[in-house]
Amino acid sequence: MKKQTKPKLSERLRTWDAGSFDLTEAIDPDPPVPVTEYDLRAEDLPPLARLGDRQVRGFRRIYPWLAAILAAVLVTILLSAVLDLPPYGAAENPPHNEVMERYVARGLAETGAVNTVSGVILDYRAFDTLGESHVLYTAATAVLVLLLSASGGRDEPPSVRRIMEGDPILRNTARVVVPIVLLFGVYVILNGHLGPGGGFAGGAILGGGLILYVIAFGFEPMEKLISGRVYRRGITAALCFYSGAKCYSFFCGANHLETIFQNGTPGAILSAGLILPLNIAVGLIVALTMYGFYSMFQRGRI
16 A cells, blocks of 8 residues: 655645635644744845846845955045144144134024034034934835845844843833833924033933833834834824925025014023924934834834
């Protein structure tokens, strides 16, 4: 009597896809194997896995040369900039110039910010801060693209996502600490033009509070507040507001025009012109970026 062989799992799955096979018979009960692990259709594979061997070999052959060329260009630009710098300590380049004196002597009158550091960062050199905010957004976007390419957009199983959610000490501690951390982060952001603090520091505190909440209670409750759509729209809105407001302010200032943003009374909460709303925008960007990085590295998506 000829021994009957058991069909392979791939053959049974193809039969089940055609609609003529019972799913309960397709998977062995011991050990249970998720169907998605054996689904090898091309449209379900990550983009990088769809490349042919010839494309992969060609990319690996070209990549070192492209990286070397890019590095050489960057090094040349940096060295040329360094060579154009004046000698340190020369008479025409004193260690303390008129720029610093202008910031200290007229910073309060021109920016309305009691905190001179915030006045410099968000008024005199606001374009630098705008670039830093875009760097955070670009970094988060790049990490998201790379992780989605590597994972194919699939979520991690719940057992992997939940790190320490079952710890009662952590959960009870988080119930007390998280509201305090979030409240302190908001205070640091709103107080940035009056004293130490600002958008970067307060946003980092808010981001840490959100991460602590997720570690203790999981991503499911947080998704009701910060979903992928809220994350993208929040960062985009903050960056657009920052860009539009400062472009308007610089245009008016360069042409000696009056603006709708008045400095107000120094020391008051509603003062310093655009510095307070810009601190809020920067804090939102930093907080969402920190939470986004943690979410992407932990489960592969926002």
